[in-house]
Amino acid sequence: MAQACDLIDRSDIDQKANQIVDISGWPIYGDYEVFPEGARDKSLRISPNPSPYSFCLSGHRYLFKEAIKSARNPGQPRHPDQYWAELIAFRIGRLMGLTLPPVFIAIDSSREEPGTISEWFMDYPQSKDERYSAGGDFMQRHISEYDRQKGRQHNLSKILALGRRLAQRNQLTHDWQSYWGFCLCFDALIGNTDRHQENWGVIWSSDDSRARFTPYFDNGTSLGHELQSKKMQNMMHNPHEFDAYLTRGKHQMRWSKNAPNRLPLIEGVASYCSRYPKVKPALIESLSGWKEEALETILQSFTRFDIPQPFTQQRAEFVAYLTLKRRERLLRALEN
Missing domain, CATH: 1.10.1070.20 (Phosphatidylinositol 3-kinase Catalytic Subunit; Chain A, Domain 5)
Structure with missing residues (x-):
């Protein structure tokens, strides 16, 4: 299947229900504490070394996404469980045989804020500039x-x-x-x-x-x-x-x-x-x-x-x- 996919092979990864990723201690990448693109609050993080679970790459960037916040009630999610759609879309893409950046369920325990982490699709180990x-x-x-x-x-x-x-x-x-x-x-x-x-x-x-x-x-x-x-x-x-x-x-x-x-x-x-x-x-x-x-x-x-x-x-x-x-x-x- 002709796709754009210089992602490394991640086809065997899977996240279990008891493996929710807590990103509260993950360092912010550069100045991206608030990622500028899109309607949902996002921050670009770096997975620690060693990584918390085998499906996370040590030292790699992950984009933590929260649910869309309400304009009428600041700080409150408009669609509180929207973050699940990101994960499900990834898994449906895998059913179709597509190569998508892996997505995992995560939480920022310092704020009890649930969301997903999406794997950055560049700068893999041994990849070229x-x-x-x-x-x-x-x-x-x-x-x-x-x-x-x-x-x-x-x-x-x-x-x-x-x-x-x-x-x-x-x-x-x-x-x-x-x-x-x-x-x-x-x-x-x-x-x-x-x-x-x-x-x-x-x-x-x-x-x-x-x-x-x-x-x-x-x-x-x-x-x-x-x-x-x-x-x-x-x-x-x-x-x-x-x-x-x-x-x-x-x-x-x-x-x-x-x-x-x-x-x-x-x-x-x-x-x-x-x-x-x-x-x-x-x-x-x-x-x-x-x-x-x-x-x-x-x-x-x-x-x-x-x-x-x-x-x-x-x-x-x-x-x-x-x-x-x-x-x-x-x-x-x-x-x-």
């Missing part, structure tokens, strides 16, 4: 008066032009058509509506001769994280309400700068494959290559973590229902 360029840097250079705050001009056509140009120059180390096809498919499956210009980028070699798109990161605005208990219950018993929810889902990009609307999550994948048909068989294989029970087992394991804002049985059942219904519709759209 590289530099990271955010997608927003590219969009700003190539679109006049690009609004980086709101990203309304964020569009797939311009992004694909970058992939095509890098490939023509023989700089890109992987297939750009497959990369973006899998990105759209993964986001549609988890319902990620936040693949904005800061949530993708390019990693360059030190001499700029080689480049690759980043692994898919920052995937937590997904999986119905914003839905409360009563809403989840209603949607599982009301097909019309559930259908309306799926229909409203949009990618955080348009097909072209002047397109009137953002790409629909599921239909956007089918549209992409109609333009790049060689990608379709791999997407179908990635979606259909795992059983329902595999997802349900993963979700049930998360209900056993003893942490503030736990992952409830109701949410486990809803996320399974939501994800499997999305997979069903994605496969139908791709196979027709």
Whole structure:
């Protein structure tokens, strides 16, 4: 499968319920006590040596993310258990055969603040010198008066032009058509509506001769994280309400700068494959290559973590229902 993945092999890692990572004593990396990107409070930390658990890399950077805080009630989370979506998205990506930065459940015990730590996708042991360029840097250079705050001009056509140009120059180390096809498919499956210009980028070699798109990161605005208990219950018993929810889902990009609307999550994948048909068989294989029970087992394991804002049985059942219904519709759209 053609992906951008110079991550080291982490396919065998697993976190048990009794292995919640306490980052309260982890050093802050540089000046990143408050990480500047995104809506959720974040801090960039360094795993100690020795690391607390075998799945954490000693001396490596990890981004600790909390739940989105409420504007009306400062300091209080708006969606208190949203941090689970980041972990579940990582595990769903693994089911699809994708290489994503590993994510683990964590807590800052000094504040009793739960969250996740996401493994930094660069600077692994023995890796070469590289530099990271955010997608927003590219969009700003190539679109006049690009609004980086709101990203309304964020569009797939311009992004694909970058992939095509890098490939023509023989700089890109992987297939750009497959990369973006899998990105759209993964986001549609988890319902990620936040693949904005800061949530993708390019990693360059030190001499700029080689480049690759980043692994898919920052995937937590997904999986119905914003839905409360009563809403989840209603949607599982009301097909019309559930259908309306799926229909409203949009990618955080348009097909072209002047397109009137953002790409629909599921239909956007089918549209992409109609333009790049060689990608379709791999997407179908990635979606259909795992059983329902595999997802349900993963979700049930998360209900056993003893942490503030736990992952409830109701949410486990809803996320399974939501994800499997999305997979069903994605496969139908791709196979027709």
